[in-house]
Amino acid sequence: MKLQVTLPYMLQKAVRNHPLREAIVSEKGRWTYGDWRMNARKRAAVLRAHGIGKGDHVAVIFLNGHEILETFMALMMLGAVIVPLNVRLSSGELRYILDHSDATNLVLSHEFEAVIREIKGDLPRVRRYFKSGGEPAADMLDFEAETSAAEPLAEEADL
Numbered sequence: 286m287k288l289q290v291t292l293p294y295m296l297q298k299a300v301r302n303h304p305l306r307e308a309i310v311s312e313k314g315r316w317t318y319g320d321w322r323m324n325a326r327k328r329a330a331v332l333r334a335h336g337i338g339k340g341d342h343v344a345v346i347f348l349n350g351h352e353i354l355e356t357f358m359a360l361m362m363l364g365a366v367i368v369p370l371n372v373r374l375s376s377g378e379l380r381y382i383l384d385h386s387d388a389t390n391l392v393l394s395h396e397f398e399a400v401i402r403e404i405k406g407d408l409p410r411v412r413r414y415f416k417s418g419g420e421p422a423a424d425m426l427d428f429e430a431e432t433s434a435a436e437p438l439a440e441e442a443d444l
Contacts, residue, residue: 293362296322311350321355326437328359331428333438335413337390339364344388344411346370346379346397352417356392362438372397380404383411392428395419 296318299308304319316324337343343365347353360367368386370379379400383391384407391411393401395418405414405424416425 291361293325293358296325296358309351309354313350316351321351321358323437324351324355324432325358325362327432327435328355328428329362329438330435331431332359332365332390332415333363334431334435335390335415335426337363337365340366342366342368342387342389344368344370344383344386344391345393346372346391346401347394347417348372348396352394356417359438376400376403380407383408389413390415393417393425398422398425 299306299318300322305317307315308318308321309316332343337360341363343360345353345356345360345367346369347356357367366387368382368388370382374382383404387410389410390413391401391408392415395416398416398419401414405411414425415428416422417428421427421430
């Protein structure tokens with residue numbers, strides 16, 4: 286029997302042993318291991334509901350904070366390929382990476398909406414945009430609202 290030690294498995298183990306211990310501390314607040322896993326499972330459920338699964342390339346651009354950690358963990362739970370985008374890149378550099386990364390989905394923080402809008406028309410492979418925070422946009426899914434309303438991904442699905 287081959288044991289696979291993945292980051293979602295390690296988070297599950299941390300929750301089992303220390304559910305109320307602080308895991309994430311940022312300017313926006315503090316989250317325990319239990320909070321982190323629950324929020325990641327809710328994000329994973331939303332992403333799965335939109336068809337994201339194993340092997341799908343998903344680009345992510347966030348500032349440091351709990352949202353990026355929850356989103357990365359959610360994508361790992363689904364077996365998706367994470368395409369991290371550096372927040373300091375120009376719109377042209379972002380366009381190049383998105384065009385050559387096979388990313389079909391982009392999860393972004395509202396701080397990057399303007400730069401993504403500059404290049405959105407040049408990204409035919411990106412089918413869905415999940416925007417976190419800020420004002421709702423008709424052409425981008427409201428990731429925070431959907432996550433808040435979502436039921437967490439099933440327990441057995443995130444290993």
